Amino acid sequence: MPLDQSEAIILRTQNFAEQDKLVVFFSREKGLVRGIAKGARKFNNRFGSSLEPFSVVRIFYYEKERHDLVTISNCDLLESAFDICRDPRAACLFSYLAELTEKFSPYRAVEEKLYRLLLSLIRAAHGGQQLPYLARYFEYWFLKINGILPDFRVCQKCRQPIKNSAWLEPHKDGVLCPKCAQEKKIEIRPDLAPAIDWIKKNPPEAAPGLEFRAEDWKQLGRVFQSIIIYHLEETPRTLSQLDF
Numbered sequence: 740m741p742l743d744q745s746e747a748i749i750l751r752t753q754n755f756a757e758q759d760k761l762v763v764f765f766s767r768e769k770g771l772v773r774g775i776a777k778g779a780r781k782f783n784n785r786f787g788s789s790l791e792p793f794s795v796v797r798i799f800y801y802e803k804e805r806h807d808l809v810t811i812s813n814c815d816l817l818e819s820a821f822d823i824c825r826d827p828r829a830a831c832l833f834s835y836l837a838e839l840t841e842k843f844s845p846y847r848a849v850e851e852k853l854y855r856l857l858l859s860l861i862r863a864a865h866g867g868q869q870l871p872y873l874a875r876y877f878e879y880w881f882l883k884i885n886g887i888l889p890d891f892r893v894c895q896k897c898r899q900p901i902k903n904s905a906w907l908e909p910h911k912d913g914v915l916c917p918k919c920a921q922e923k924k925i926e927i928r929p930d931l932a933p934a935i936d937w938i939k940k941n942p943p944e945a946a947p948g949l950e951f952r953a954e955d956w957k958q959l960g961r962v963f964q965s966i967i968i969y970h971l972e973e974t975p976r977t978l979s980q981l982d983f
Contacts, residue, residue: 742812744799745769748857750837752790754780762790762811763841764798767854771844774800774809786814793820793833793861807846823864831980832870836860836877838977839967843885852884863943871956871983872947878963879938887970889913891927891935903929907962911969925965934959956983 745766755761760779766772779786789796795818800809824830836857844850860873882888892901895913905914907925914927933949934956941948960983968974 742799742801743809744797746817747772747796747798748854748861749790749792749794749796750841751792751834752776752779760790761808763837764796765840765844765854765857766798767851768849770848770850771841771846772800772809773807773846774811776811776814779811787816788819788821789814789816791819791821792824792830792837794818795820795858795861818861820861820864823861828870828982829864831977831982832874833861833864835874835975835977835981838975839877839881839971842971842975843881850884853881856880856884859943866944868944868946871953871960873943874981874983875934875956875959875963876938876943878960878967879935882963882966885970887912887966889966891932894919901927907965911966925962927962928958931955931959931962953983 745768747764747766750763750765752760752762755775758778758780760776761773762776763773776786776790778784779790794816797815797817798811799813800811802809824833840853840857844853856877860877863873879888889912891905891914894901894905894916895908896915896919899916901914901916903917905916905927906920906923907927908915909922934951937947937949964978
């Protein structure tokens with residue numbers, strides 16, 4: 740059983756058996772992986788704080804044939820998220836990101852863009868970036884990476900440019916202008932467009948160069964989250980914990 744290693748982000752852990760932990764991590768080279776960290780619940784265990792959620796680590800593991808779970812032998816901490824997650828609001832945000840990553844990502848599928856997105860958000864949070872902005876930034880690029888981000892600029896039905904308000908199409912794969920929309924449930928207001936353009940063109944650590952109220956960020960979140968929920972076919976458990 741050859742030893743493998745990878746740079747990875749710890750998404751979550753849970754107790755397993757008497758002294759072990761089940762670890763879900765997102766690897767730069769292997770994508771979503773689940774494994775058992777033997778003895779991780781023992782006092783003075785060799786893992787230390789490296790298995791804390793959203794730690795960036797160099798993880799060492801080996802695999803057995805016909806086993807879905809790898810066995811984690813060691814873990815070197817590269818970047819800690821401990822200081823970030825001491826803030827309950829930040830901890831809720833990163834739990835939300837972890838849940839979406841785990842539920843959408845195929846097992847063992849390499850997703851370099853998503854890995855780089857998560858890593859950039861961790862570093863932006865370290866730099867003091869606003870949490871509501873980071874939430875919207877992740878949702879936009881998460882939808883984009885997964886190929887389910889609608890084109891907000893053109894009406895899905897008549898193909899005319901959107902100049903004022905638009906509404907999400909019922910199947911969430913486009914927007915409809917006021918003339919074409921029958922179910923006007925989720926509005927994309929024209930004043931949300933600058934925020935979408937900013938997210939599209941700037942890295943997450945860049946302070947948003949626009950005047951945007953807390954309620955505006957929430958409204959943009961409702962748009963993105965409705966698309967996520969539609970495709971996930973359930974409401975993420977952690978979404979209820981976000982207050983932005």
